[in-house]
Amino acid sequence: MNGARRPRRLSWIASPFLVWGLHFFAVYSLQGLVCGRGWPAPAAWIAIALATLPAFAAVAWIGLRARRSAAAPDTGDGRRFAARLVAMLSLLSLLAMAFTTIPVLLLQPCE
Template sequence: MRSSPFTHDFLLLFSAPLIWALHFVAIYGFNGILCARPGANAAWLGLSVATWVLLAAGLAAAAAIVACMTVAPRDAARENRRFVRWVTRGLGGLALVAIAWETMSVLLVPGCP
């Protein structure tokens, strides 16, 4: 089943903020659960497993956002396609900055006190 051009473009516009929100909830939820179980956080190559998982989640979210930024809008009007592309890339850039900011804290601040 193929979605309508409006549905496709609407989801494309908000894909980056949605991916960022899922990333945000996932990393804080995961870190909270892991910190509640002190014995579960082992070390591997000098970094905790939580740090590795959070770094991998950040890279996966960033890759998904970059992939969404390359998808072409389907609207029939040329100006609408340009607008959707511009807003999608703008929101994608903001979401990438937010993900980098969250991921940077993993390396600078210890996760579990």
């Protein structure tokens, strides 16, 4: 196996959850700023949407790239397993981001 093509497996596998963790931090930090500074609710929703959309796009890109890598015919068993794992973890991260964002958007800030 060529060393240049070997994936950095741990960082690759952890990348969907890293993005989700940063998203989680951003959303609840923004929620705290809204409560602490008295920002209006529409401004909070816009800020949260601006934090959520790039995070969703990043995780979707990671998942699609992993899915494409798993479907490649020249992929070895270890890389195929890692690619499938990353694709499944990307779906789980997207679900986690939805469960993080939906309550923040449905509830009024500071209640």
